[in-house]
Amino acid sequence: xxxxxxxxxxxxxxxxxxxxxxxxxxxxxxxxxxxxxxxxxxxxxxxxxxxxxxxxxxxxxxxxxxxxxxxxxxxxxxxxxxxxxxxxxxxxxxxxxxxxxxxxxxxxxxxxxxxxxxxxxxxxxxxxxxxxxxxxxxxxxxxxxxxxxxxxxxxxxxxxxxxxxxxxxxxxxxxxxxxxxxxxxxxxxxxxxxxxxxxxxxxxxxxxxxxxxxxxxxxxxxxxxxxxxxxxxxxxxxxxxxxxxxxxxxxxxxxxxxxxxxxxxxxxxxxxxxxxxxxxxxxxxxxxxxxxxxxxxxxxxxxxxxxxxxxxxxxxxxxxxxxxxxxxxxxxxxxxxxxxxxxxxxxxxxxxxxxxxxxxxxxxxxxxxx
Numbered sequence: 391x392x393x394x395x396x397x398x399x400x401x402x403x404x405x406x407x408x409x410x411x412x413x414x415x416x417x418x419x420x421x422x423x424x425x426x427x428x429x430x431x432x433x434x435x436x437x438x439x440x441x442x443x444x445x446x447x448x449x450x451x452x453x454x455x456x457x458x459x460x461x462x463x464x465x466x467x468x469x470x471x472x473x474x475x476x477x478x479x480x481x482x483x484x485x486x487x488x489x490x491x492x493x494x495x496x497x498x499x500x501x502x503x504x505x506x507x508x509x510x511x512x513x514x515x516x517x518x519x520x521x522x523x524x525x526x527x528x529x530x531x532x533x534x535x536x537x538x539x540x541x542x543x544x545x546x547x548x549x550x551x552x553x554x555x556x557x558x559x560x561x562x563x564x565x566x567x568x569x570x571x572x573x574x575x576x577x578x579x580x581x582x583x584x585x586x587x588x589x590x591x592x593x594x595x596x597x598x599x600x601x602x603x604x605x606x607x608x609x610x611x612x613x614x615x616x617x618x619x620x621x622x623x624x625x626x627x628x629x630x631x632x633x634x635x636x637x638x639x640x641x642x643x644x645x646x647x648x649x650x651x652x653x654x655x656x657x658x659x660x661x662x663x664x665x666x667x668x669x670x671x672x673x674x675x676x677x678x679x680x681x682x683x684x685x686x687x688x689x690x691x692x693x694x695x696x697x698x699x700x701x702x703x704x705x706x707x708x709x710x711x712x713x714x715x716x717x718x719x720x721x722x723x724x725x726x727x728x729x730x731x732x733x734x735x736x737x738x739x740x741x742x743x744x745x746x747x748x749x750x751x752x753x754x755x756x757x758x759x760x
Contacts, residue, residue, distance in 0.1 A: 638652070
C-alpha cells in the first residue's frame with residue numbers, strides 16, 4: 391500500500407507500507423514532487439488512523455530527470471531509520487552535508503550519487519556499522535571505503551587500513567585531482583572512480599588483483615596509469631573514454647582484458663599486451679590512437695571490434711602459430727606480421743586474411759625476429 395504524507399512544511403513524502411503487522415514504511419523523497427530548502431524526515435507517519443514507523447528511505451535513479459531535489463540543501467534523518475536504500479538521495483545537487491544516525495545498519499548503492507555539492511558525509515559516533523573520517527564514509531572496521539562525497543576537491547589519501555574501494559566509491563568526484571591508494575588495497579570495485587574527470591594520474595598498488603568494471607570510466611583528465619603487478623583482470627569498460635590517456639603500463643600478471651577496457655582512449659598510441667593474456671575482449675582498444683600493436687603468443691582469441699576505429703593502426707604483429715579467433719576485430723587491415731611457418735594458415739583464416747600485406751617472420755630461440 392502506498393500513500394502520501396503531507397508535512398507541516400507543506401512538503402510531501404511518498405510512503406510505502408513495508409510490513410502491515412509491524413506498521414513500518416519506507417519514504418521516497420525523490421518521487422514526491424519538488425522539495426527545496428530543508429527537509430526533516432519524520433520518524434512516524436499516520437494514515438487512516440494507523441501510525442507507521444519510518445524505517446527505510448528509498449529513492450529513484452530517475453529523480454534528476456524531474457528536477458525533484460535540486461533545491462534541497464539540508465536533510466535530517468530520524469533515528470527510526472535502519473536502511474538508506476539505493477539512490478535514496480540521488481540528484482540532491484545542492485545538499486552540502488548529511489548526518490547518518492546510529493540506527494542505520496544498511497546503506498544502498500548510489501545512495502548519495504549526483505549530490506555534487508556534498509562535501510561531507512557524517513555519521514553518528516554511536517553507529518555500529520559505519521563511520522566518517524574527514525567526511526568520507528567507511529565501514530566501522532575501516533577496511534572498506536564506501537563513499538567519498540562528490541563535492542570534495544583537490545588531493546586525497548586513502549587510509550592505510552583500507553583493503554577495498556567500494557562500488558561507486560568516488561563516482562562523480564570530478565573535483566578530485568589526485569588520489570593516493572595505499573598498498574593495503576586489494577580490490578577496486580565497479581565504477582569506483584567513474585567520472586573523476588579531474589584525476590591526471592593513478593598508481594594501482596601491487597596488492598590489487600582485480601580492477602572492476604567501469605572503475606575509471608570517463609576519467610578524461612587521466613594521462614598515465616601504472617597497474618600493479620598482481621592484477622590479473624582488467625574489467626569491462628575499466629578505462630573507457632579516458633581520452634587524455636597517453637601511457638599505461640599493463641603488468642605481466644594480467645591474463646584477461648575486458649570488453650571496451652580502453653575504448654575511446656584516443657591519446658593512447660602505444661600499448662604492450664603482456665605475454666600471459668589469453669583473451670582480449672570486444673572493442674577493448676576501439677577508437678585508440680594506436681599505430682602498431684603486438685599480440686603475444688598466449689592470445690587465443692580477440693573479440694569483435696577489438697581494434698575498431700584505430701585509423702592509424704598500420705602494423706600488427708601476431709606471435710601465435712595458431713591464428714587467434716576473431717570476428718571483425720579491425721577496421722584497418724594494412725600490414726600483418728606472423729610466424730613464417732604459419733603464413734599460409736593466416737592467409738586462409740579470418741579476420742587475418744583481410745590484411746593487404748601479410749608477411750612471414752622467421753623465428754629463432756622461441757622469439758620472432760623482424
